[in-house]
Amino acid sequence: MTTVAPPVRVGLAGATGYAGQELIRLLARHPQFVLAQATGSPAATTTRRLPALARVWDGDVVPLDVAALAEASDVIFLALPEAASAEIAPALLAADCRVVDLSGAFRLRDARSRARWYPATGALPEGVAYGLTEFEAAAIRPARLLSNPGCYPTAALLALLPLMRAGLLAGQCEPVIDAKSGISGAGKAPTDRTHFCENHGSVAAYSAFHHRHTPEMVQALGGRPVTFVPHLVPLDRGLMATVHVRLSQGTSAADVADAFAGAYASAPFVRVTGTTLPEIKDVVHTNFCDIGWVFDADTARLCVISVIDNLVKGAAGQAVQNANLMYGFDERAGLL
Secondary structure: OOOOOOOOEEEEEEEOOOHHHHHHHHHHHOOOEEEEEEEEOOOOOOOOHHHHHHOOOOOEEEEEOOOHHHHOOOEEOOOOOOHHHHHHHHHHHHHHEEEEEOOOOOOOOOOHHHHHHHHOOOOOOOOOEEOOOHHHHHHHHHOEEEEOHHHHHHHHHHHHHHHHHOOOOOOOOOOOOEEOOHHHHHHHOOOOOOOHHHHOOOEEEOOOOOOOOOHHHHOOOOOOOOOEEEEEEEOOEEEEEEEEEEEEEOOOHHHHHHHHHHHHOOOEEEEEEEOOOOOHHHHOOOOOOOEEEEEEEEEEEEEEEEOOOOOHHHHHHHHHHHHHHHHHOOOOOOOO
């Protein structure tokens, strides 16, 4: 494990995307990280400034030079498409940098699954840690390569894992995850799907049963299958996962409450709201995940509502939270 006394020099590749700009906002106010270099995407060839971040961070976004980025940095955040991350990360690791990757390049452990869902990524480097902070802290702390979870899996798994680990899910239960995300979750590159006229005043389901975040969730749930249907909603940011499960017969409302209270008793960024159902507006621009539920004891049915900001807890904020753990800092540093 590489140790560095603060301030820790941070590099960022992919600074002009939505998650990249969110990272700059968070890192600029971090008490122990200093943003040493920010680069554009591999295709960018010119130096530029980000007007929206004036007086937050007034540095230049420079063209990507992997060797220069590694020399300037102790830890590097990659906010790039998975093919670029897969190409760049090994060189950064070889240069003794630690890497926090926000793409899907390193999330899936199974080679066949990775080849299907992320075909441009190739072999998985050794020592990858999956960065679902509240459940993987022991693996995150010594990690040299940290794979940040997807936004949909973050919300869904924070709703499901306390129930699974408490043994409350019925044996044959296949969770149904009905999730809705703001348009920024689709990234900055414009498409017909993200066009204003296509989204304004509408809600659209997409990639039902065939979304690349499904195998990520199944992996984290130990192979338990899920039914996952994502939707785009006409918001710039925010995500809600509505998770339907059946619990073991005899499960009580107190058992449900105890499972969530026990799982998140010391989690600074999970707020358990109980039977008061959370809303997206409660968490936007924060690193919080709010979780509430409705339970029908007669039928053992449980509906869990989990809300996050897809750009913060679903991307940049969780990445900073994980980097805090990697360097032994307070999880909350730079995030409150």
